[in-house]
Amino acid sequence: MSNQKLYEIEGMSCASCAQRIEKAVGDLGEVATASVNFATEKLAVTFKDEAINDQLITEIVEKAGYHVAQPAQTLSFDIEGMTCASCAQRVEKAVGQLSDVATASVNLATEKLMVTTSGDGSMIKQIENAVEAAGYQATLATEQTQNAESQAEKKEQAIKKIWHRFWISVLFTVPLLYISMGHMAGMPLPEFLDPSVNPLTFAVAQLVLTLPVMFVGKDFFIIGFKALFGGHPNMDSLVALGTSAAAVYSVYATIMVGQGQSEFAMQLYYESAAVILTLITLGKYFEAVSKGKTSEAIKKLIGLAPKTAQVMVDGVETERAIEDVQTGDIIIVRPGEKIPVDGVIVSGTSAVDEAMITGESLPVEKKVGDNVIGASVNQTGSFQFEATKVGKDTTLSQIIKLVEEAQGSKAPIAQLADKVSGVFVPIVIVLAILSGVLWFFLGQESWIFALTITISVLVIACPCALGLATPTAIMVGTGKGAENGVLIKSGDALETTHKIKSIIFDKTGTITEGKPKVTDIVTNQNISEVDLLQLAASSEVASEHPLGLAIVEKAQADNLTLFEVTAFEALPGHGIKTMIKGQNYLLGNKKLMMSSQIEMHAFEAEANRLAEEGKTPMYIATESELLGIIAVADTIKASSKSAIGKLQRMGLEVVMLTGDNERTAKAIAKQIGVTNVISDVLPEDKANQVKKLQGTGKVVAMVGDGINDAPALAQADVGIAIGSGTDVAMESADIVLMRSDLMDVPTAIELSSATIKNIKENLFWAFSYNTLGIPVAMGVLHLFGGPLLSPMIAAAAMSFSSVSVLLNALRLKRFKPGK
Numbered sequence: 153m154s155n156q157k158l159y160e161i162e163g164m165s166c167a168s169c170a171q172r173i174e175k176a177v178g179d180l181g182e183v184a185t186a187s188v189n190f191a192t193e194k195l196a197v198t199f200k201d202e203a204i205n206d207q208l209i210t211e212i213v214e215k216a217g218y219h220v221a222q223p224a225q226t227l228s229f230d231i232e233g234m235t236c237a238s239c240a241q242r243v244e245k246a247v248g249q250l251s252d253v254a255t256a257s258v259n260l261a262t263e264k265l266m267v268t269t270s271g272d273g274s275m276i277k278q279i280e281n282a283v284e285a286a287g288y289q290a291t292l293a294t295e296q297t298q299n300a301e302s303q304a305e306k307k308e309q310a311i312k313k314i315w316h317r318f319w320i321s322v323l324f325t326v327p328l329l330y331i332s333m334g335h336m337a338g339m340p341l342p343e344f345l346d347p348s349v350n351p352l353t354f355a356v357a358q359l360v361l362t363l364p365v366m367f368v369g370k371d372f373f374i375i376g377f378k379a380l381f382g383g384h385p386n387m388d389s390l391v392a393l394g395t396s397a398a399a400v401y402s403v404y405a406t407i408m409v410g411q412g413q414s415e416f417a418m419q420l421y422y423e424s425a426a427v428i429l430t431l432i433t434l435g436k437y438f439e440a441v442s443k444g445k446t447s448e449a450i451k452k453l454i455g456l457a458p459k460t461a462q463v464m465v466d467g468v469e470t471e472r473a474i475e476d477v478q479t480g481d482i483i484i485v486r487p488g489e490k491i492p493v494d495g496v497i498v499s500g501t502s503a504v505d506e507a508m509i510t511g512e513s514l515p516v517e518k519k520v521g522d523n524v525i526g527a528s529v530n531q532t533g534s535f536q537f538e539a540t541k542v543g544k545d546t547t548l549s550q551i552i553k554l555v556e557e558a559q560g561s562k563a564p565i566a567q568l569a570d571k572v573s574g575v576f577v578p579i580v581i582v583l584a585i586l587s588g589v590l591w592f593f594l595g596q597e598s599w600i601f602a603l604t605i606t607i608s609v610l611v612i613a614c615p616c617a618l619g620l621a622t623p624t625a626i627m628v629g630t631g632k633g634a635e636n637g638v639l640i641k642s643g644d645a646l647e648t649t650h651k652i653k654s655i656i657f658d659k660t661g662t663i664t665e666g667k668p669k670v671t672d673i674v675t676n677q678n679i680s681e682v683d684l685l686q687l688a689a690s691s692e693v694a695s696e697h698p699l700g701l702a703i704v705e706k707a708q709a710d711n712l713t714l715f716e717v718t719a720f721e722a723l724p725g726h727g728i729k730t731m732i733k734g735q736n737y738l739l740g741n742k743k744l745m746m747s748s749q750i751e752m753h754a755f756e757a758e759a760n761r762l763a764e765e766g767k768t769p770m771y772i773a774t775e776s777e778l779l780g781i782i783a784v785a786d787t788i789k790a791s792s793k794s795a796i797g798k799l800q801r802m803g804l805e806v807v808m809l810t811g812d813n814e815r816t817a818k819a820i821a822k823q824i825g826v827t828n829v830i831s832d833v834l835p836e837d838k839a840n841q842v843k844k845l846q847g848t849g850k851v852v853a854m855v856g857d858g859i860n861d862a863p864a865l866a867q868a869d870v871g872i873a874i875g876s877g878t879d880v881a882m883e884s885a886d887i888v889l890m891r892s893d894l895m896d897v898p899t900a901i902e903l904s905s906a907t908i909k910n911i912k913e914n915l916f917w918a919f920s921y922n923t924l925g926i927p928v929a930m931g932v933l934h935l936f937g938g939p940l941l942s943p944m945i946a947a948a949a950m951s952f953s954s955v956s957v958l959l960n961a962l963r964l965k966r967f968k969p970g971k
Contacts, residue, residue, distance in 0.1 A: 158195065160195075182199055195209075227267045227275070230290070231263050235386055242287070250279065253269050315437050321433055355416075362422040372388050372429065385578060394428060419600055461481075491525065491528050493526040494523070495523070496537055502531060505530075551634065604942070620957050620958060621957050622914070624957065626643045626911075629907030630643075636969060637891040637896060652870060654845055655852070656845065658861050668701075673782050674782075675779060685706060685707055687779070688770070690714040692728070717730050717731065717732055740770065766816045788824060795895045798898045799898055807830060810830070813831060817832075846868075872885055872887045872889065899970075917960070
């Protein structure tokens with residue numbers, strides 16, 4: 153059994169290079185054939201057995217003076233230890249510097265790192281080491297379908313841990329606040345805690361209550377100072393510096409009280425350190441909960457998959473775990489059960505609810521030979537089907553993978569926030585120190601006042617809101633798309649879609665059903681429509697022509713009994729000649745009628761009308777008389793006209809692209825309301841038509857479904873594939889419409905607009921918050937007699953900024969497609 157593999161070759165300059173490589177590889181004993189395509193720079197090697205020796209091929213090509221390019225692969229890693237946008241920047245920078253890494257993108261909201269690399273298996277270790285050196289931990293993500301539950305459980309435990317930490321902090325912070333500030337509001341304190349009577353007890357009690365809060369919040373200090381001393385300070389560094397400064401000064405003040413200087417009892421900042429840590433922990437809790445809600449779409453999809461399947465083994469029904477189901481297995485599904493994997497029905501009929509996969513609201517009728525999708529719900533009948541796709545190859549797994557990759561990707565709009573976040577924390581530290589120093593030396597204030605200013609600036613300036621602004625909106629937007637049967641494959645595609653000005657539709661299989669159907673039956677006075685259809689279908693039952701098959705399907709749908717054909721003759725380019733019940737019949741085009749000298753005058757007007765409507769007339773006649781015409785056409789999808797109308801109302805230019813002749817193309821275009829038609833286009837020329845439109849400066853989308861649409865989908869600024877289309881088209885596209893409904897095209901554009909608007913709102917508030925918050929914390933308002941921001945208020949404001957961005961992103965969950 154032979155096995156073939158393609159290799160990408162670098163370094164060839166002419167045809168003799170190709171011949172040299174062919175000879176070098178072809179001389180290997182393990183190789184049956186070696187062929188180099190100089191134009192595509194690909195080497196095709198057929199091995200004599202199933203074993204493929206990549207290393208050997210690489211070595212031989214290298215010896216010949218050329219290089220085998222490693223195919224690019226995308227690796228996903230779970231990152232632990234990140235707390236803000238500057239952490240994400242640090243990880244990206246560390247991994248991006250590796251030689252074989254093309255791109256490295258960190259999503260703070262999902263805590264995932266996506267790496268595109270051309271390296272070999274050793275790259276995984278290199279990436280993990282680079283992340284560890286940066287101060288974080290990377291773990292290669294395994295298949296989502298296998299570890300989904302453990303990941304959800306892990307996140308749930310993390311949320312519980314933060315909540316537990318918050319309540320311990322509250323337990324000690326509330327009495328601390330009462331002791332430190334209660335007497336200022338006239339609240340009674342026992343004599344042994346009264347600062348005017350027992351200042352040392354007053355100070356030590358606060359220290360004792362503060363230490364547990366600092367202990368449960370130790371992660372802020374461990375991560376923060378590690379990042380600071382490593383030269384890449386993050387949000388935790390700001391918190392650690394601010395609270396440490398408050399705590400260390402308070403300890404100094406306590407020592408002074410112990411030495412008899414009781415005035416220091418009124419200069420303690422223990423409550424600031426404890427309250428800051430408590431409020432930021434509460435903010436972290438809300439942030440974690442909100443992050444969980446942004447990825448609900450993935451959780452819903454994962455929850456769809458059933459855990460077991462009823463498999464027929466040697467005629468006996470056996471329950472198997474879903475992981476053990478293999479292609480070729482015959483699986484039984486009863487009413488109300490979920491279909492375990494993808495397959496083809498081999499016996500039985502039913503109606504299947506595919507809403508959660510495709511967004512199609514009505515149940516789909518299924519019969520023998522029809523495809524079924526794993527995780528869809530069987531409704532009415534029992535059936536058996538053969539498994540064709542299992543594990544990571546199922547439609548559900550592919551959807552989960554697509555949505556995950558989209559949620560992990562970045563939109564170009566995120567670049568501004570990334571650049572700011574990368575330099576933000578070091579600038580804040582400088583500003584905090586500078587403002588404190590200036591107030592001390594130029595403001596003629598005490599150094600305690602200067603310390604308050606420094607702590608406030610450190611605490612309020614959190615880049616979290618900036619880091620979360622884009623990824624959270626993308627997560628919710630792509631998840632909402634998946635719920636509506638619109639799979640958006642990247643953040644880039646999500647952003648570009650709302651800029652579309654011109655949209656090209658392929659005709660066959662996109663605007664139309666892609667399958668000929670009988671549309672009209674016209675007869676003379678001597679025969680009924682039913683009889684004409686019966687004769688035509690009986691004649692065409694042996695034909696393989698698509699138009700003939702359409703006539704047979706129509707007769708079968710009408711439950712007509714077909715006659716026995718005693719003679720059959722194919723007439724290439726014209727039609728067929730048959731004999732039924734001793735009578736000869738002619739079925740075919742106009743040329744067949746003319747060559748057989750059949751009078752057509754009575755049907756001329758009808759034939760012209762049908763042709764103008766884009767339908768193909770098939771003439772049926774005896775040897776002396778024309779009996780009638782059966783018109784066959786590729787019918788327009790129910791949603792095509794309304795979808796195109798909506799796109800035009802949205803101000804988009806709509807173009808129809810087809811290989812049909814101009815007359816047929818214009819007939820279809822007229823029915824759907826399209827005025828811009830490009831006809832007689834060869835499959836290989838579709839991409840050039842897209843390029844030509846792009847040359848006018850427009851952002852162009854292409855909607856198609858077939859293999860010959862793939863180059864055009866790839867060429868377009870946004871490629872949109874119909875879900876019922878080929879795998880190649882779906883791979884080439886940026887957006888996949890799972891339910892093949894063209895109304896989902898405007899839905900995708902509306903969703904893109906809503907998401908980008910949400911991102912811009914998030915970025916506006918995140919930038920505004922820091923632009924306004926930092927000067928206030930620095931005491932600018934105080935210079936003009938205004939209020940001073942206390943460190944505790946700064947901590948609350950900082951926590952609220954991140955939560956507000958997340959809550960705004962969650963508003964996208966209310967998105968509904970327009971009518």
